[in-house]
Amino acid sequence: xxxxxxxxxxxxxxxxxxxxxxxxxxxxxxxxxxxxxxxxxxxxxxxxxxxxxxxxxxxxxxxxxxxxxxxxxxxxxxxxxxxxxxxxxxxxxxxxxxxxxxxxxxxxxxxxxxx
Amino acid sequence: xxxxxxxxxxxxxxxxxxxxxxxxxxxxxxxxxxxxxxxxxxxxxxxxxxxxxxxxxxxxxxxxxxxxxxxxxxxxxxxxxxxxxxxxxxxxxxxxxxxxxxxxxxxxxxxx
Numbered sequence: 533x534x535x536x537x538x539x540x541x542x543x544x545x546x547x548x549x550x551x552x553x554x555x556x557x558x559x560x561x562x563x564x565x566x567x568x569x570x571x572x573x574x575x576x577x578x579x580x581x582x583x584x585x586x587x588x589x590x591x592x593x594x595x596x597x598x599x600x601x602x603x604x605x606x607x608x609x610x611x612x613x614x615x616x617x618x619x620x621x622x623x624x625x626x627x628x629x630x631x632x633x634x635x636x637x638x639x640x641x642x643x644x645x646x647x
Numbered sequence: 648x649x650x651x652x653x654x655x656x657x658x659x660x661x662x663x664x665x666x667x668x669x670x671x672x673x674x675x676x677x678x679x680x681x682x683x684x685x686x687x688x689x690x691x692x693x694x695x696x697x698x699x700x701x702x703x704x705x706x707x708x709x710x711x712x713x714x715x716x717x718x719x720x721x722x723x724x725x726x727x728x729x730x731x732x733x734x735x736x737x738x739x740x741x742x743x744x745x746x747x748x749x750x751x752x753x754x755x756x757x758x759x
């Protein structure tokens with residue numbers, strides 16, 4: 533079964549609204565989680581590294597004020613797309629490493645459609 | 648900087664035929680390499696990984712990959728493709744506490 537879970541799996545929202553996506557590690561604690569986005573017919577691009585108890589680290593070109601990341605606990609990281617616009621429509625995937633083994637697990641992904 | 652190249656964007660094979668998906672990487676040290684599969688609208692599933700040791704790695708669903716340091720390659724193979732293997736395949740570099748860099752992906756189409 534899944535060890536990293538994302539919610540919601542898909543969401544449709546109006547332009548200008550904010551959307552929150554959750555990423556949970558189900559049976560292990562993750563001090564670090566990663567957020568990726570995937571445009572249609574393209575690869576996954578790392579957006580940011582989420583760090584429990586501290587600020588996220590964003591990749592170059594990613595607007596930190598638009599993509600708010602909160603890693604409030606050792607099992608939960610959230611990505612909030614603020615004031616979403618149609619160009620934010622994408623597939624967002626999180627991942628978390630299991631510290632004991634270093635293995636990286638991916639969530640199922642969340643498809644965001646902004647109308 | 649690390650990078651991953653998947654030269655083939657799209658590959659079509661007949662069911663039962665053999666398959667090889669190419670992956671080349673650029674990394675300054677010993678790489679951690681992965682192959683993931685993504686079905687339409689789904690998340691990523693790990694097929695196999697290479698950290699160290701035996702350069703021929705066995706994965707799930709009958710896939711294997713061979714790490715060749717001299718060629719900076721980590722090609723994915725399967726001796727006999729099934730229709731259910733149709734999906735997109737991503738080669739990736741890094742992992743764990745490292746950032747994962749993905750290739751652009753190879754879309755596999757399987758024809759009867």
